[in-house]
Amino acid sequence: MILNEILKIILYGTLVILFVSVNALFLVWMERRVSARIQLRRGPIHVGWQGLLQTVADAIKLLTKELVTPSHADKFLYWLAPVLVFAPAVAAFLILPLADHVVIRDLNIGFLFVFSLTNVSFIGIFIAGWSSNSKYALLGSMRAVAQNISYEIPLLLSTMGVVMMSETLKLSGIVSAQATTWFVFPQFLAFVIFIISALAEANRAPFDIPEAESELVAGFHTEYSGMRFALFFLGEYTAVFISSAIAAALFLGGWREPAVPWISLANLGPLWYLLKTYAIVFVVMWIRWTFPRLRSDQLMALAWKVLIPLALLNVFFTALMMQVFEK
Amino acid sequence: MTRYFSDILTGFWSLLVGMGVTLRYFFQKPVTVLYPKERIPMKRFKGPIAFTTDEKNGDHLCIACNACIKTCPSRCMSLEIGKSAVDGKRVLTDFKVNYMLCSLCSLCIDVCPTDALKHDDPNYDMVSLTQKELVMDLLEPFEKKGTPLTKIPLAPPAAKV
Numbered sequence: 303m304i305l306n307e308i309l310k311i312i313l314y315g316t317l318v319i320l321f322v323s324v325n326a327l328f329l330v331w332m333e334r335r336v337s338a339r340i341q342l343r344r345g346p347i348h349v350g351w352q353g354l355l356q357t358v359a360d361a362i363k364l365l366t367k368e369l370v371t372p373s374h375a376d377k378f379l380y381w382l383a384p385v386l387v388f389a390p391a392v393a394a395f396l397i398l399p400l401a402d403h404v405v406i407r408d409l410n411i412g413f414l415f416v417f418s419l420t421n422v423s424f425i426g427i428f429i430a431g432w433s434s435n436s437k438y439a440l441l442g443s444m445r446a447v448a449q450n451i452s453y454e455i456p457l458l459l460s461t462m463g464v465v466m467m468s469e470t471l472k473l474s475g476i477v478s479a480q481a482t483t484w485f486v487f488p489q490f491l492a493f494v495i496f497i498i499s500a501l502a503e504a505n506r507a508p509f510d511i512p513e514a515e516s517e518l519v520a521g522f523h524t525e526y527s528g529m530r531f532a533l534f535f536l537g538e539y540t541a542v543f544i545s546s547a548i549a550a551a552l553f554l555g556g557w558r559e560p561a562v563p564w565i566s567l568a569n570l571g572p573l574w575y576l577l578k579t580y581a582i583v584f585v586v587m588w589i590r591w592t593f594p595r596l597r598s599d600q601l602m603a604l605a606w607k608v609l610i611p612l613a614l615l616n617v618f619f620t621a622l623m624m625q626v627f628e629k
Numbered sequence: 630m631t632r633y634f635s636d637i638l639t640g641f642w643s644l645l646v647g648m649g650v651t652l653r654y655f656f657q658k659p660v661t662v663l664y665p666k667e668r669i670p671m672k673r674f675k676g677p678i679a680f681t682t683d684e685k686n687g688d689h690l691c692i693a694c695n696a697c698i699k700t701c702p703s704r705c706m707s708l709e710i711g712k713s714a715v716d717g718k719r720v721l722t723d724f725k726v727n728y729m730l731c732s733l734c735s736l737c738i739d740v741c742p743t744d745a746l747k748h749d750d751p752n753y754d755m756v757s758l759t760q761k762e763l764v765m766d767l768l769e770p771f772e773k774k775g776t777p778l779t780k781i782p783l784a785p786p787a788a789k790v
Contacts, residue, residue, distance in 0.1 A: 588655075
């Protein structure tokens with residue numbers, strides 16, 4: 303029994319790490335292609351089919367780079383920070399429902415588990431900035447923490463409407479509650495708030511103030527090089543994927559096929575889920591290459607003056623509607 | 630209160646419009662030219678000096694009148710003349726342009742009575758590691774093809790007095 307569990311952990315762990323690496327390589331390629339097309343360029347097209355192997359080449363280059371530790375850096379924390387950023391992003395794969403009953407651990411607290419883990423990665427980000435002994439890194443990490451604390455609130459409040467309607471925190475339960483209609487229709491406001499807050503949580507443009515390259519060189523990972531830098535990069539892209547995957551599960555019906563009669567591809571569960579996730583990832587990239595970066599105070603104003611009141615309003619309105627229509 | 634909500638709505642709408650613009654660009658054709666693979670005709674570009682080719686017999690049109698040599702402000706051109714063994718007419722035996730000195734002023738092209746010179750505009754990828762390649766022999770391609778004008782037998786040079 304114990305041996306069985308250990309084998310399971312090793313197998314799932316390997317599969318998840320494999321998927322995370324391939325997914326990050328693909329997302330970097332996708333990001334470069336999307337940005338290129340929006341700017342009327344072509345992007346990477348030479349290495350491999352349509353340039354797909356370009357990011358593999360980049361990864362190999364990163365592996366060969368020297369690991370520089372700045373002088374007067376706190377060596378242990380400096381080593382620990384990339385791990386703390388990367389590990390929670392990987393752990394979030396535990397709860398993603400790929401299909402009916404296909405989920406590694408169907409936790410009762412569901413996606414709250416992921417959001418609590420993402421908070422661990424902010425500690426990693428702060429440790430990275432603190433231990434680097436560089437003012438740019440420290441400023442970047444301070445901004446990151448301030449931003450993430452503000453955006454945690456609208457992110458969780460926006461999911462409350464969904465939780466109230468499905469009466470469970472389990473992702474599998476939420477997906478099965480969307481058998482008739484996806485929650486994006488009754489909870490459209492919550493969906494928009496979720497996407498905006500998820501962008502800010504993942505430090506993506508236009509909320510990439512912690513790594514604003516025009517002011518802070520590269521923010522909290524300024525001093526990192528080689529594979530440690532690559533771990534931050536992997537963590538960032540995995541976080542984008544995880545937020546999109548949870549958004550797909552909460553609002554777009556997870557592994558359910560679109561409720562259109564002429565599409566009868568019932569058994570393609572995981573494929574539908576991946577498709578929806580990558581569609582949201584595309585929107586995230588599309589937003590990144592459309593809008594300029596916000597100022598720090600604008601970012602705070604957006605969170606506290608717009609998103610949180612609207613999210614509260616959404617929770618109140620959902621409760622009212624449920625009372626009026628008796629659920 | 631209404632101001633607050635209308636501000637949010639108009640702000641959100643403006644964001645959507647912006648995303649519409651980028652989406653429109655996303656589906657447009659990229660403007661990048663993959664240069665060594667793809668080539669486009671260049672506008673407003675002067676290539677190196679070259680001989681025009683006569684369409685009738687594929688020959689050059691130079692009559693070795695020296696007009697271009699005289700007018701060249703940077704003195705980058707030189708030609709040599711031989712005497713035909715058949716009818717004693719002037720024959721062009723060598724025509725060199727030192728491209729390192731040429732300022733691409735086009736005066737030689739304007740002055741040429743037979744329109745024998747032109748800018749070789751499609752040749753925009755000229756590059757060389759040595760100076761030797763930049764002293765261009767304009768007659769060389771015609772000699773390789775063996776056009777009639779290059780095959781005229783030359784009279785032996787007259788003895789110097």
